[in-house]
Amino acid sequence: MNTEIKEIDGKTVITVAGRLDTVTAPEFDKTVEGQGIANDIVIDCADMEYISSAGLRSFITLLKRAKASGLTLEIINLRPSIRPIFDMTGFSSIFNIG
Amino acid sequence: MKLSARLCLYAAGICLGIFIAIALVMELCSARSESRQAERVTGLIQNGVVDNIVGRIKGVEEDVKRTGRGIMAMGREFTADNSCEMLVNMLRCDSIMKGGCIAVVPGTGMAPGEWMLYVQFKDSTAVATQLGGTDYGYTGQDWFSRPVAEGRPMWSPPYIDYGAGDCLMSTYTLPLFDSDGTCVAVVTADIDLSSLDEEIYALVPYSGAHTFILSESGEVLTACPDSSAETYIEAGIGNLPPGAGRGFRRIERSGTEYLCCYTPVRGVGLTVCSATPLASVMSATSVLKLPLLIILGVGFLALILGLRMMLTRSMRPLARLTEAARKAGDGNFDSALPEVGDNSDLRQLRDAMGYMQESIKQYIWKIEENTRESERMASQLDIARRIQRSMLPAPRAEATMSGATYGISTAAMQQSALEVGGDLYDYLHDGERFYFIIADVSGKGIPAALMMAYIKSLFHFAAQMSLDPAEILSRINESMCENNTSDMFATMLVGCVDLRNETIALANAGHNPAIITMPLQTSGDTNSQGRTSALMLPPGLPAGIISGMAYTLRTMPFGPGCRLFMYTDGLTEAEDSRGIQFGQDRLLLAVSRESGREASPEETVAAITAEVDRYCGSSPGDDITMLCISAHGPHYGSGSDVAADSRADEDTDNREWKNEDMDDSDCRSETLALKYDTAEIPRVTAYLTLVGTMRGWSDAMTMDLQLATEEAIANVTGHSTPKAPGDMIEVTFCHRKCECEVTVTDTGAPFNPVDEAPEVDVSLSAEDRKVGGLGLFLIRNLSETVTYRRDNGKNVLTFRLTDINPV
Numbered sequence A: 001m002n003t004e005i006k007e008i009d010g011k012t013v014i015t016v017a018g019r020l021d022t023v024t025a026p027e028f029d030k031t032v033e034g035q036g037i038a039n040d041i042v043i044d045c046a047d048m049e050y051i052s053s054a055g056l057r058s059f060i061t062l063l064k065r066a067k068a069s070g071l072t073l074e075i076i077n078l079r080p081s082i083r084p085i086f087d088m089t090g091f092s093s094i095f096n097i098g
Numbered sequence B: 001m002k003l004s005a006r007l008c009l010y011a012a013g014i015c016l017g018i019f020i021a022i023a024l025v026m027e028l029c030s031a032r033s034e035s036r037q038a039e040r041v042t043g044l045i046q047n048g049v050v051d052n053i054v055g056r057i058k059g060v061e062e063d064v065k066r067t068g069r070g071i072m073a074m075g076r077e078f079t080a081d082n083s084c085e086m087l088v089n090m091l092r093c094d095s096i097m098k099g100g101c102i103a104v105v106p107g108t109g110m111a112p113g114e115w116m117l118y119v120q121f122k123d124s125t126a127v128a129t130q131l132g133g134t135d136y137g138y139t140g141q142d143w144f145s146r147p148v149a150e151g152r153p154m155w156s157p158p159y160i161d162y163g164a165g166d167c168l169m170s171t172y173t174l175p176l177f178d179s180d181g182t183c184v185a186v187v188t189a190d191i192d193l194s195s196l197d198e199e200i201y202a203l204v205p206y207s208g209a210h211t212f213i214l215s216e217s218g219e220v221l222t223a224c225p226d227s228s229a230e231t232y233i234e235a236g237i238g239n240l241p242p243g244a245g246r247g248f249r250r251i252e253r254s255g256t257e258y259l260c261c262y263t264p265v266r267g268v269g270l271t272v273c274s275a276t277p278l279a280s281v282m283s284a285t286s287v288l289k290l291p292l293l294i295i296l297g298v299g300f301l302a303l304i305l306g307l308r309m310m311l312t313r314s315m316r317p318l319a320r321l322t323e324a325a326r327k328a329g330d331g332n333f334d335s336a337l338p339e340v341g342d343n344s345d346l347r348q349l350r351d352a353m354g355y356m357q358e359s360i361k362q363y364i365w366k367i368e369e370n371t372r373e374s375e376r377m378a379s380q381l382d383i384a385r386r387i388q389r390s391m392l393p394a395p396r397a398e399a400t401m402s403g404a405t406y407g408i409s410t411a412a413m414q415q416s417a418l419e420v421g422g423d424l425y426d427y428l429h430d431g432e433r434f435y436f437i438i439a440d441v442s443g444k445g446i447p448a449a450l451m452m453a454y455i456k457s458l459f460h461f462a463a464q465m466s467l468d469p470a471e472i473l474s475r476i477n478e479s480m481c482e483n484n485t486s487d488m489f490a491t492m493l494v495g496c497v498d499l500r501n502e503t504i505a506l507a508n509a510g511h512n513p514a515i516i517t518m519p520l521q522t523s524g525d526t527n528s529q530g531r532t533s534a535l536m537l538p539p540g541l542p543a544g545i546i547s548g549m550a551y552t553l554r555t556m557p558f559g560p561g562c563r564l565f566m567y568t569d570g571l572t573e574a575e576d577s578r579g580i581q582f583g584q585d586r587l588l589l590a591v592s593r594e595s596g597r598e599a600s601p602e603e604t605v606a607a608i609t610a611e612v613d614r615y616c617g618s619s620p621g622d623d624i625t626m627l628c629i630s631a632h633g634p635h636y637g638s639g640s641d642v643a644a645d646s647r648a649d650e651d652t653d654n655r656e657w658k659n660e661d662m663d664d665s666d667c668r669s670e671t672l673a674l675k676y677d678t679a680e681i682p683r684v685t686a687y688l689t690l691v692g693t694m695r696g697w698s699d700a701m702t703m704d705l706q707l708a709t710e711e712a713i714a715n716v717t718g719h720s721t722p723k724a725p726g727d728m729i730e731v732t733f734c735h736r737k738c739e740c741e742v743t744v745t746d747t748g749a750p751f752n753p754v755d756e757a758p759e760v761d762v763s764l765s766a767e768d769r770k771v772g773g774l775g776l777f778l779i780r781n782l783s784e785t786v787t788y789r790r791d792n793g794k795n796v797l798t799f800r801l802t803d804i805n806p807v
Helices: A023-034 A053-067 A083-088 B002-079 B081-093 B143-151 B193-202 B224-235 B278-329 B344-391 B445-464 B467-480 B583-596 B600-615 B638-652 B655-660 B678-695 B698-720 B774-782
Strands: A002-008 A013-021 A038-053 A075-076 B097-106 B115-122 B123-130 B159-161 B168-179 B183-194 B209-216 B221-224 B245-253 B258-267 B268-276 B396-400 B407-413 B423-431 B433-441 B489-498 B503-509 B514-522 B525-537 B555-558 B563-567 B622-630 B668-674 B729-735 B738-748 B785-793 B794-802
Touching: A002 A023, A013 A023, A023 A053, A038 A053, A038 B115, A038 B698, A053 A075, A053 B097, A053 B698, A053 B774, A083 B115, A083 B123, A083 B258, A083 B774, B002 B081, B002 B097, B002 B168, B002 B183, B002 B193, B002 B268, B002 B278, B081 B123, B081 B183, B097 B258, B143 B168, B143 B183, B168 B193, B168 B622, B168 B774, B183 B193, B193 B525, B221 B503, B258 B278, B258 B396, B258 B794, B268 B278, B278 B344, B396 B423, B407 B423, B423 B622, B433 B445, B433 B467, B433 B622, B433 B794, B445 B467, B445 B489, B467 B503, B489 B622, B525 B583, B525 B729, B555 B698, B563 B583, B583 B668, B583 B678, B655 B785, B668 B678, B678 B729, B698 B738, B698 B774, B698 B794, B774 B794
Parallel strands: A013 A038, A038 A075, B525 B668
Antiparallel strands: A002 A013, B097 B115, B097 B183, B115 B123, B159 B168, B168 B183, B209 B221, B209 B268, B245 B258, B258 B268, B396 B407, B407 B622, B423 B433, B433 B489, B489 B503, B503 B555, B514 B525, B514 B563, B563 B622, B668 B729, B729 B738, B738 B794, B785 B794
């Protein structure tokens, strides 16, 4: 798993590549927590191959932080193979999936 | 090209260059000095000629002046008659004077009237003519008026006197003054310039030279030879500026270069000139050139020949040395090197070659020694290898108790990375029990092989005493520790199959886990498609490290259909070209596959050997040993009919199961033992990717399975702790073509995830969503069935996933 954070057009773009699972989610949390949230967040999942509940928890924690600051969080480029997990858990309706 | 020839060529080239340079410099210098010499000679000759001419002209001037003085002495007695005589006398002084005259200045009173008396020699007879008055107005003539007006004697410019035989003439006019200083008359003398020809003829400094006299205005007055005169005017000699002093000039005409020299004759306004073709000036040098060239050429040839001879003689020893080196190259190092005399360079070369010959002889001798030694070592190693081979029992063995149907069969394989290795397998059958050992001695080669032989004898000794495997291990450990000065140790697995009660007892000394296959119990009958898992034995230290170790004995049933696969780490650590190890999970899959197709131990060992060889692509770097033991009972090997019947029964019993699996009937089960640590999850993921590829599952199926299994393991590690510290989470995968059943067993506190897990409301908003419970929710939603049971103090969670879109 590889996480990269960049500021693009006034938005914080978090790129996740690889597997976001029980082993790697804490790593993701650590990377994201180190970042102060000042802008709207975009999570680019183009290279995310896999996500488990730990990864979903990381996402929802981040969403709650964003909402508390009055900001938005958008998930983009979600792979079709992963989409069913979001649908199944009701995350599709919680997140703004672009 | 030979070195001597090449040197000659170089030397010749350099000499030729130097010769040419010298010749060029000489040519240049001699040309300049020749030309200077010519100028000097020509100048000298011209000086002489000019002196002669000037002498004669001065003579004429003197004569005229004397006559003038005579006339003035007469005073008033001066008449035309007496002056005639004086003129004749004057003309007789020098034949160059062709005529002379006395002309009075009218109105001066010395002699009345306007008259002039002209005397001329015609055929040695003096002819006097008196002119004057209206018939010849001489006072207006230049020869008269200019000297009178200027009051000084003067030479007229040369002119042609048509009356006196077309001669080229010049007239000298001397004015005469009375005591008052008034010019009263003039005396003149006409000289024939052509009489100067003989002087000019003397001015021929070189053959082919032309000489001529130029007037003040640049006209050619007389020339020698005559015919060429005009051409010189054309060539620009005539453009000499009037009154120019001594000078030299080079002109070119019709491709011929001429050296011209001018000398002015003061007083009369003449210039003597000579033009000499340069070729004739230089002819002296040219004559010198040919012999010079011949001498140079001969010298040059002599130089090359001498050089060539000298070089060839100096190089002769080199050729002999070359021949000697060639002989040495053919292996003849004893051939004597040629003597080279005093040539110090070649002597050094010869000495160096001699030294080299000696050194090579020494090296060859040493290499031969080493080779002999290596051959001896190799042959000894070969003997050692054969002895070691003979120490291993036959790869195949069968053990049954007389009269009983239960028995075991084994197969083994060993290959060493070096000639001899440190791996060992052995067995001993004493009628009722079948002892076996697999061991891996640390290190490789001869020390490991010696230790292996030692362990084998210890095993035999202990097994013959009918001790249990733990005791045998302890004995081996003690003996190894007693005399272990080389810090060697060995991991090993010692076991014993009791043929009487169909059990197996095992003791482990730090060896890698064996893989065990237990048949699935179905309706009291055995099914060879069993459950394959890594056999986790209580760990123990490798033998040979600490004395006094007590090893734990584990006994378990080993009924028909059971099989145990043991191996040394060379198998799982075999690497492919990218450096990735074969690994335990891949081995587990392979053993499971072989068990599933009811392969005999021999076939299993052969199949796995082939698979590892394929995986590595080359010979493995470590010793590899495998030992496979399988138990067979009444329905095994007692007749194919019975086995076929048994399978036929299963078909009817589990029709639904089998129907689903018709095209790929083998159902296999593998168990991974995991620590209570989420870090083990990647291992499961990798394993499932492997199985998914093998089974042809869709990517979605593999991912769902990975997800559900991960959630189940994360649930156990997150919510429970093992009952005993060494406990493992056992995850068994029972997989078929489109289906996989996963059983997760842990020894933690009872927890029923099916009933007790919190419900997850997927319709809640982000703020209201709880973070927990998602994992179990996912397992329930991804699986077709989920069951939980508490069994023997363990939580057993089973879920099954089906591939709806298989590849």
